[in-house]
Amino acid sequence: METKTNGFAIAALVLGIIGIVGSLIPILNIFSLLLGIVGLVLGILAILKANRQGSSKGMSIAGIILSSLTILVAIIINVIVVIAVNEVANDPDFQSTLEEMTEEVSDSPSSFNQEEKTFTGKIATVKIDKAEKVKDYDGKPALKVFFTITNNQSKDEEVDTLLSNTTQFKQDNGTVKNELSVTVLKEEEEEHLYDTLKAKKTISTFIVLELENEKDPVIVEFGDALYDEVIGELKLEVK
Template identity: 30%
Template sequence: MSDEPQKSYQSDTTPQSQGTQPAAAKKVSGMAIAGLVLGIIGVIFSFIPIINNAAFVLGILGLIFGIVGIRASRADGPKSGRGLSIAAVVLCVLAMVITLVMQQAASNAIDEATSSVSASLSSETSDTSASDTSNTSDSSNTSDSSDASSASDSTLDTEGDLGDYHLKIVSATSAGADYNGKDTVMVTYEWTNNSDEATSFATAFMPYVYQNGVSLDVAIYTQSPAGYDPQSELSQVQPGSSSTVTVAYTLDDSSPVQVEVEGLALYHGPKVTHTFQLS
């Protein structure tokens, strides 16, 4: 009598204990975690100029990882972490957008800085010209012959001596488009250092290029045209040696350009100038 109830109790409880066993938990998707980390790093780097190029690449990689993580963490998928995957996608897209915005802002800042420097140089040229005109006017009251001589020596066509240096304006030719798609002109100079110490073209001269009476901005290329060396004006030249220098400028249209070169600092002698027709 006592054995039968015991057997019945055991047969009833065995299925219940088996039915309450918990299902195995899914592991978090490694792709989701990797995408989230890349997204965070990308957002941080996207605010830093130059480095934000890497942020854009990290954003692309993180976006791919995040999409893979979303697919793997579906309800019937082998992994969990769908929320992490979605956050990774959002952060990576945000990193790429911020990078593009920051690069555009940096490009605009460079354009404004270049325009400001050109305007400053043009203003200094105007002040120097006005000062020279005033001095010439004063000297004309004492000697007409001296005024005529000064006027004839104030401008040298194509080449001449500017203080301790000899300069020749060789050519001004079209040189393709700059980084912003605008046409450019490349001006070539040849000069000789007749001083007693080594110096560079940028230290010895003040070159200006005008079109329609307005000074042109220095061109910036993504890929330099043939024959253009942006570092040539900074190269040091020993006494008695000569060098060729190329400087590029952004054009406003296809009208002729006038090249003028003066000496730096306290130099008040003649200037070398020439007008070129663009080919």
């Protein structure tokens, strides 16, 4: 007896097999979803034909089952992916990280205003208010520099970190410029150099620098964190 071939059943089975494998891949399983729909339609046609001809009924049922599973799995996986993406997108830590990344790639250039003695950088804005010569805890000459600083970031940061990432204090003797070390006063004063400054907030404080001599000026160099280039300079006379 000649066995009749049911083309619809074969096509439904093949599409069902391909579809069920592809349905496990998020996003791309949209194509598997389409294969599952086509396979389901072909499977239904195949089983109708099988009922008339009495051939390939098992293959038709297998095609319908696989195609149906393809549609179901593809929908479930995409729903899970959407839910997961929404949860990540609404997470505060993710939002904070995204804002930081946006700030890092910002096209807004850093700048220095000589007249206002103000440097505006990506992570902080620093304004030099005044400077005066003092004696440190050991009686050595030092320069007390008063400044106002704004944390331009979306995260909290220590004032000292913001300052060190935007400014360098050097003394110029005409031949070389040497970076000055931080020192402390003999008499304790309230200062906020090591306080944590909240995001977008501003504070005024001071830093005490140990001088190499009492005649050469102190140069404040401004730049962004990696110091690819010095964006501005300010000369502070030692008086």
